[in-house]
Amino acid sequence: MNFVVCVKQTPDTAELPKISAAEAVSGDIKATLVLNPWDEFAVEEGLLLEDRFGGDVTVVTVGPEKATEALKDAIARGVKSAVLLDDPAFAGSDAWGTAAILAAAIKKNGPADVILTGKMSVDGNSGLVAPGLARKLGATLLTQVTKIVDISGGKITVERQLEEGRETISASLPAVVSVSKEINEPRYPSFMGIRKAAKASIPAWKLADLGISAADVGAGAAKTNWTDVRKPPARSSQVVMVKEATVNATAAKLADLLMAEKVI
Amino acid sequence: MSILVYIEQFDGKAAPVSWEVLGKARELADQMSGKLAAVVIGNDIEAVAKEAVSYGADAVHLVEDASLAAFRIDPYAAVVEDLVKAHSPKIVLFPATVRGRDLSAVVACDMNAGLAADCSDLSLTNGGLAAVRPVFSGNLLTTVLFNGPLAVASVRARSFPPPEANPGRAGEILKSGPVAPTSGMREEIKSFEVSTTGEVSLTDAKIIVSGGRGVAKDPELGFKLVKELADTLGGAMGASRAAVDAGYIPYKHQVGQTGKVVRPDLYIANGISGAIQHLAGMGNAKIIVAINKDAEAPIFSVANYGVVGDLYEVVPALTAEFRKRLG
Numbered sequence: 116m117n118f119v120v121c122v123k124q125t126p127d128t129a130e131l132p133k134i135s136a137a138e139a140v141s142g143d144i145k146a147t148l149v150l151n152p153w154d155e156f157a158v159e160e161g162l163l164l165e166d167r168f169g170g171d172v173t174v175v176t177v178g179p180e181k182a183t184e185a186l187k188d189a190i191a192r193g194v195k196s197a198v199l200l201d202d203p204a205f206a207g208s209d210a211w212g213t214a215a216i217l218a219a220a221i222k223k224n225g226p227a228d229v230i231l232t233g234k235m236s237v238d239g240n241s242g243l244v245a246p247g248l249a250r251k252l253g254a255t256l257l258t259q260v261t262k263i264v265d266i267s268g269g270k271i272t273v274e275r276q277l278e279e280g281r282e283t284i285s286a287s288l289p290a291v292v293s294v295s296k297e298i299n300e301p302r303y304p305s306f307m308g309i310r311k312a313a314k315a316s317i318p319a320w321k322l323a324d325l326g327i328s329a330a331d332v333g334a335g336a337a338k339t340n341w342t343d344v345r346k347p348p349a350r351s352s353q354v355v356m357v358k359e360a361t362v363n364a365t366a367a368k369l370a371d372l373l374m375a376e377k378v379i
Numbered sequence: 380m381s382i383l384v385y386i387e388q389f390d391g392k393a394a395p396v397s398w399e400v401l402g403k404a405r406e407l408a409d410q411m412s413g414k415l416a417a418v419v420i421g422n423d424i425e426a427v428a429k430e431a432v433s434y435g436a437d438a439v440h441l442v443e444d445a446s447l448a449a450f451r452i453d454p455y456a457a458v459v460e461d462l463v464k465a466h467s468p469k470i471v472l473f474p475a476t477v478r479g480r481d482l483s484a485v486v487a488c489d490m491n492a493g494l495a496a497d498c499s500d501l502s503l504t505n506g507g508l509a510a511v512r513p514v515f516s517g518n519l520l521t522t523v524l525f526n527g528p529l530a531v532a533s534v535r536a537r538s539f540p541p542p543e544a545n546p547g548r549a550g551e552i553l554k555s556g557p558v559a560p561t562s563g564m565r566e567e568i569k570s571f572e573v574s575t576t577g578e579v580s581l582t583d584a585k586i587i588v589s590g591g592r593g594v595a596k597d598p599e600l601g602f603k604l605v606k607e608l609a610d611t612l613g614g615a616m617g618a619s620r621a622a623v624d625a626g627y628i629p630y631k632h633q634v635g636q637t638g639k640v641v642r643p644d645l646y647i648a649n650g651i652s653g654a655i656q657h658l659a660g661m662g663n664a665k666i667i668v669a670i671n672k673d674a675e676a677p678i679f680s681v682a683n684y685g686v687v688g689d690l691y692e693v694v695p696a697l698t699a700e701f702r703k704r705l706g
């Protein structure tokens with residue numbers, strides 16, 4: 116069985132609040148860059164599937180050379196094979212462009228049965244690469260997956276968390292599976308793994324290696340543009356502290372205020 | 380048709396966010412002097428189509444078949460894409476539910492159209508869609524503009540007020556069936572365990588009462604008190620990441636950067652310090668109430684009303700007070 120995990124290098128979650136609009140626009144982000152936190156669950160699930168069903172896990176990312184660090188993080192957790200997809204023509208790709216690059220790389224790498232992604236990136240927040248990839252590969256799409264129940268007979272059975280409850284669904288392979296936080300507890304990189312990652316030589320594939328046209332990827336092909344990137348308006352409220360002689364009187368006063376606000 | 384809105388229904392009941400999106404779409408269609416169409420897919424759901432007319436649709440495409448009773452990507456996407464090809468709307472909108480997000484992405488990708496996911500506001504700029512969405516996990520906003528003839532967006536719950544229903548409103552209901560083969564589908568739903576019976580969903584909730592690390596002394600009692608207040612107010616129960624990570628309450632209740640983004644009228648934060656990651660999830664609440672024993676907690680700097688006190692005393696006192704007033 117062949118498993119591919121698609122990952123992204125993103126800012127560390129803890130440092131997101133410090134990122135300025137200018138940094139987000141230029142892409143020159145000063146924050147520490149890490150393996151996208153949601154992708155840790157996808158990497159972990161890839162390793163668990165390898166244990167359960169046998170086969171190989173390959174981790175891929177679209178990004179500049181420094182994005183190799185995100186691949187090395189996955190190697191340090193136990194993934195054996197990684198590929199960087201790096202070409203100046205890829206810069207500025209939207210989700211569909213990124214999906215086209217990943218789809219071409221997955222085809223080149225050999226037929227994949229299950230392609231895993233995190234639920235979204237902590238920077239772009241779209242969660243569109245998984246559906247894009249599914250369509251470009253002609254694979255089934257399974258999002259918000261909280262458990263992979265089984266893979267057998269050309270089918271994958273998973274549990275998904277939807278608004279109204281939990282769905283158990285079976286879909287034909289190949290499948291693109293985007294995983295939720297509840298699916299597992301990601302392991303940490305091991306000492307041996309970190310040593311292995313440091314020595315790993317990671318191939319970088321370019322546009323020409325993938326057999327796709329420059330017209331289909333990059334900023335020129337993007338169907339959306341981010342404009343007016345800005346900090347959300349700060350709350351302008353001045354807090355009113357409520358304090359009466361007793362707890363019950365405080366509760367009554369607060370209830371009066373909230374009723375007057377007409378929010379109850 | 381200028382705008383097409385996908386109305387999500389489950390078990391014959393529309394997701395409330397569908398109407399919020401339809402209401403906003405009506406406004407945009409009027410600005411474009413254009414027609415607003417809705418599409419409802421399922422089985423035995425004519426009532427939902429009629430509701431869509433009452434909420435502002437000029438035409439509702441009602442697509443019914445036994446094979447469409449439960450949502451599945453391929454047959455649902457085929458229906459929406461067929462409509463887009465036949466009527467060439469400029470804008471297609473979806474509620475940003477799990478299914479709505481999936482469907483919007485598949486349709487937009489298949490049609491090679493731009494998609495703005497999880498939008499919090501929509502407007503028109505130079506006759507085209509301008510979609511505001513949070514990025515960097517709520518720490519920044521951007522206005523997405525589109526290249527190409529079709530713009531697709533999914534919209535978060537409670538981004539727009541629900542429109543008023545006008546049962547006397549005129550609109551056509553156009554009935555049709557599935558457009559893709561109904562056999563040999565790639566997805567088979569094995570079971571569905573409904574978990575939200577009688578529960579208000581966090582993203583749709585007008586009122587949310589949340590608990591945080593402050594319940595550590597007795598988490599079980601703490602969340603019981605939080606839930607009692609939420610139930611009394613007809614609201615939903617939320618939690619901070621600290622409370623979820625400590626195992627006090629399941630992840631589905633988590634509000635914040637790594638949980639749900641919510642936009643209630645009233646958010647009551649109990650024993651929540653107010654880390655910036657939590658604020659990214661609830662900072663758009665209309666009124667925030669903070670109850671915390673630490674007067675220096677950062678939550679007070681974003682709250683409208685604050686009580687410095689023990690949540691084990693303040694929360695039940697509030698519940699008792701509202702029970703008296705709300706009957």
